Amino acid sequence: KAGVTQTPRYLIKTRGQQVTLSCSPISGHRSVSWYQQTPGQGLQFLFEYFSETQRNKGNFPGRFSGRQFSNSRSEMNVSTLELGDSALYLCASSWLAGEETQYFGPGTRLLVL
Protein backbone atom coordinates (compact mmCIF):
# COMPACT_ATOMS: atom_id res chain seq x y z
CA LYS A 1 0.00 0.00 0.00
CA ALA A 2 1.42 3.39 -0.97
CA GLY A 3 2.21 5.79 1.84
CA VAL A 4 1.30 9.42 2.17
CA THR A 5 2.65 11.42 -0.75
CA GLN A 6 3.33 15.12 -0.84
CA THR A 7 4.11 17.33 -3.79
CA PRO A 8 6.23 19.13 -4.52
CA ARG A 9 9.08 17.92 -2.30
CA TYR A 10 11.01 21.17 -2.56
CA LEU A 11 9.93 24.68 -3.35
CA ILE A 12 11.57 28.09 -3.46
CA LYS A 13 9.43 31.21 -3.37
CA THR A 14 9.95 34.89 -2.70
CA ARG A 15 8.31 37.06 -0.10
CA GLY A 16 4.80 38.13 -0.98
CA GLN A 17 4.10 35.18 -3.25
CA GLN A 18 1.63 32.45 -2.46
CA VAL A 19 2.12 28.72 -2.50
CA THR A 20 -0.07 25.62 -2.69
CA LEU A 21 1.09 22.28 -1.34
CA SER A 22 -0.59 18.98 -2.02
CA CYS A 23 -1.05 15.83 0.04
CA SER A 24 -2.46 12.46 -1.01
CA PRO A 25 -3.34 10.30 1.99
CA ILE A 26 -2.99 6.56 2.25
CA SER A 27 -5.76 4.87 0.30
CA GLY A 28 -8.88 4.64 2.47
CA HIS A 29 -7.75 7.26 4.96
CA ARG A 30 -10.21 10.11 5.28
CA SER A 31 -8.47 12.38 7.74
CA VAL A 32 -5.57 14.64 6.79
CA SER A 33 -3.65 16.87 9.17
CA TRP A 34 -1.03 19.46 8.30
CA TYR A 35 1.99 20.46 10.38
CA GLN A 36 4.77 22.99 10.11
CA GLN A 37 8.24 22.01 11.30
CA THR A 38 10.99 24.55 11.91
CA PRO A 39 14.23 24.29 13.90
CA GLY A 40 13.07 27.00 16.28
CA GLN A 41 9.45 26.00 16.92
CA GLY A 42 9.55 22.29 16.22
CA LEU A 43 6.50 20.53 14.88
CA GLN A 44 3.33 22.60 15.11
CA PHE A 45 -0.20 21.63 14.17
CA LEU A 46 -1.82 23.67 11.40
CA PHE A 47 -5.21 22.06 10.73
CA GLU A 48 -7.06 18.81 10.32
CA TYR A 49 -9.59 17.89 7.66
CA PHE A 50 -12.07 15.05 7.63
CA SER A 51 -14.68 14.45 4.96
CA GLU A 52 -13.92 17.81 3.34
CA THR A 53 -14.51 19.70 6.60
CA GLN A 54 -11.96 21.41 8.76
CA ARG A 55 -12.25 19.86 12.21
CA ASN A 56 -9.40 21.47 14.09
CA LYS A 57 -7.18 24.46 13.57
CA GLY A 58 -3.89 25.41 15.17
CA ASN A 59 -2.72 28.84 16.14
CA PHE A 60 -1.62 30.15 12.76
CA PRO A 61 -2.61 33.36 10.92
CA GLY A 62 -5.33 33.39 8.31
CA ARG A 63 -2.69 33.39 5.56
CA PHE A 64 -2.58 29.65 6.11
CA SER A 65 -5.57 27.83 4.72
CA GLY A 66 -6.44 24.42 3.46
CA ARG A 67 -9.08 22.28 1.91
CA GLN A 68 -9.89 18.66 1.33
CA PHE A 69 -11.44 17.12 -1.73
CA SER A 70 -13.98 14.33 -2.01
CA ASN A 71 -11.20 11.82 -2.72
CA SER A 72 -9.56 12.86 0.61
CA ARG A 73 -6.64 14.56 -1.10
CA SER A 74 -5.80 17.82 0.60
CA GLU A 75 -4.12 21.07 -0.27
CA MET A 76 -2.79 23.81 1.91
CA ASN A 77 -2.20 27.34 0.77
CA VAL A 78 -0.04 30.05 2.22
CA SER A 79 -0.61 33.54 0.91
CA THR A 80 1.66 36.58 1.15
CA LEU A 81 4.67 34.50 2.08
CA GLU A 82 7.05 35.72 4.77
CA LEU A 83 10.64 34.68 5.41
CA GLY A 84 9.48 32.95 8.60
CA ASP A 85 7.27 30.63 6.59
CA SER A 86 10.37 28.74 5.48
CA ALA A 87 9.85 25.29 6.94
CA LEU A 88 9.16 21.64 6.31
CA TYR A 89 5.42 21.18 5.83
CA LEU A 90 4.20 17.74 6.74
CA CYS A 91 0.87 16.12 6.23
CA ALA A 92 -0.35 13.06 8.05
CA SER A 93 -3.30 10.81 7.35
CA SER A 94 -5.44 8.45 9.38
CA TRP A 95 -8.61 6.44 8.88
CA LEU A 96 -10.76 8.67 11.00
CA ALA A 97 -10.58 12.12 12.50
CA GLY A 98 -8.88 12.22 15.85
CA GLU A 99 -7.41 8.78 15.34
CA GLU A 100 -4.48 7.98 17.55
CA THR A 101 -2.12 6.74 14.88
CA GLN A 102 -1.17 9.06 12.06
CA TYR A 103 1.04 8.29 9.11
CA PHE A 104 3.24 11.13 7.97
CA GLY A 105 4.35 11.97 4.47
CA PRO A 106 7.93 12.98 3.60
CA GLY A 107 7.08 16.67 3.70
CA THR A 108 7.51 19.65 1.40
CA ARG A 109 10.54 21.78 2.09
CA LEU A 110 9.62 25.42 1.46
CA LEU A 111 12.25 28.12 1.27
CA VAL A 112 11.11 31.73 1.17
CA LEU A 113 13.69 34.24 -0.07
Place this chain on the structure above:
Amino acid sequence: SQKIEQNSEALNIQEGKTATLTCNYTNYSPAYLQWYRQDPGRGPVFLLLIRENEKEKRKERLKVTFDTTLKQSLFHITASQPADSATYLCALVKGNNDMRFGAGTRLTVKP
Protein backbone atom coordinates in the same frame (compact mmCIF):
# COMPACT_ATOMS: atom_id res chain seq x y z
CA SER B 1 1.80 28.22 29.62
CA GLN B 2 1.98 24.67 28.30
CA LYS B 3 5.45 23.33 27.91
CA ILE B 4 6.90 20.07 26.58
CA GLU B 5 10.59 19.46 27.10
CA GLN B 6 12.73 16.64 25.80
CA ASN B 7 15.77 16.09 27.96
CA SER B 8 18.41 17.22 25.57
CA GLU B 9 18.91 18.20 22.00
CA ALA B 10 21.42 15.43 21.43
CA LEU B 11 22.34 12.15 23.06
CA ASN B 12 25.38 10.06 22.12
CA ILE B 13 25.73 6.48 23.27
CA GLN B 14 27.76 3.40 22.45
CA GLU B 15 26.29 0.53 20.47
CA GLY B 16 24.75 -2.12 22.68
CA LYS B 17 23.90 0.27 25.51
CA THR B 18 20.41 1.39 26.48
CA ALA B 19 19.36 4.82 25.30
CA THR B 20 16.96 6.67 27.59
CA LEU B 21 15.13 9.74 26.33
CA THR B 22 12.97 11.96 28.52
CA CYS B 23 9.84 13.92 27.80
CA ASN B 24 8.61 16.27 30.53
CA TYR B 25 5.53 18.45 30.38
CA THR B 26 3.86 21.16 32.40
CA ASN B 27 0.40 22.70 32.43
CA TYR B 28 -0.96 19.94 30.24
CA SER B 29 -3.18 16.93 30.87
CA PRO B 30 -2.69 14.50 28.02
CA ALA B 31 -5.04 11.64 27.35
CA TYR B 32 -2.14 9.80 25.80
CA LEU B 33 1.43 10.25 24.68
CA GLN B 34 3.18 9.09 21.53
CA TRP B 35 6.77 8.64 20.49
CA TYR B 36 7.93 9.12 16.91
CA ARG B 37 11.17 8.60 15.07
CA GLN B 38 12.26 11.09 12.42
CA ASP B 39 15.14 10.65 10.01
CA PRO B 40 16.67 13.63 8.18
CA GLY B 41 14.50 14.83 5.32
CA ARG B 42 11.63 12.51 6.19
CA GLY B 43 8.39 12.67 8.08
CA PRO B 44 8.01 11.28 11.61
CA VAL B 45 7.23 7.58 11.96
CA PHE B 46 4.94 6.45 14.76
CA LEU B 47 6.59 4.10 17.26
CA LEU B 48 4.53 3.71 20.44
CA LEU B 49 1.48 5.11 22.19
CA ILE B 50 0.85 5.03 25.92
CA ARG B 51 -2.33 6.16 27.61
CA GLU B 52 -2.66 8.12 30.84
CA ASN B 53 -3.82 5.05 32.76
CA GLU B 54 -0.93 2.90 31.55
CA LYS B 55 2.43 2.74 33.25
CA GLU B 56 4.51 0.95 30.65
CA LYS B 57 4.39 -0.26 27.05
CA ARG B 58 6.87 -2.41 25.18
CA LYS B 59 7.53 -3.18 21.55
CA GLU B 60 10.55 -5.28 20.66
CA ARG B 61 13.58 -3.28 21.91
CA LEU B 62 11.49 -0.24 22.77
CA LYS B 63 9.92 0.58 26.12
CA VAL B 64 7.91 3.60 27.14
CA THR B 65 6.86 4.61 30.64
CA PHE B 66 4.38 7.29 31.58
CA ASP B 67 4.18 8.90 35.01
CA THR B 68 1.31 11.39 35.18
CA THR B 69 2.32 12.40 38.71
CA LEU B 70 5.82 13.38 37.64
CA LYS B 71 4.44 14.54 34.27
CA GLN B 72 7.12 12.58 32.53
CA SER B 73 7.58 9.87 29.93
CA LEU B 74 10.75 7.86 29.45
CA PHE B 75 11.58 6.19 26.15
CA HIS B 76 14.14 3.39 26.23
CA ILE B 77 15.91 1.65 23.37
CA THR B 78 17.74 -1.43 24.61
CA ALA B 79 20.70 -3.02 22.82
CA SER B 80 20.97 0.11 20.70
CA GLN B 81 22.33 -0.09 17.17
CA PRO B 82 23.76 2.55 14.82
CA ALA B 83 20.56 2.17 12.77
CA ASP B 84 18.66 3.59 15.77
CA SER B 85 20.37 6.95 15.18
CA ALA B 86 17.61 9.47 14.47
CA THR B 87 15.64 12.23 16.11
CA TYR B 88 12.95 11.04 18.50
CA LEU B 89 9.89 13.16 19.17
CA CYS B 90 7.33 12.88 21.91
CA ALA B 91 3.81 14.09 21.29
CA LEU B 92 1.13 14.73 23.89
CA VAL B 93 -2.51 14.48 22.90
CA LYS B 94 -5.59 15.71 24.69
CA GLY B 95 -8.99 14.14 24.22
CA ASN B 96 -10.02 16.64 21.56
CA ASN B 97 -7.04 15.62 19.42
CA ASP B 98 -5.08 18.68 20.52
CA MET B 99 -1.58 17.38 19.77
CA ARG B 100 1.64 19.05 20.90
CA PHE B 101 5.13 17.87 19.98
CA GLY B 102 8.38 18.20 21.85
CA ALA B 103 11.40 19.63 20.06
CA GLY B 104 12.99 16.20 19.76
CA THR B 105 16.19 14.53 20.88
CA ARG B 106 18.80 13.62 18.28
CA LEU B 107 20.20 10.21 19.18
CA THR B 108 23.53 9.03 17.81
CA VAL B 109 24.57 5.45 18.43
CA LYS B 110 28.28 4.94 17.82
CA PRO B 111 29.66 1.57 16.73
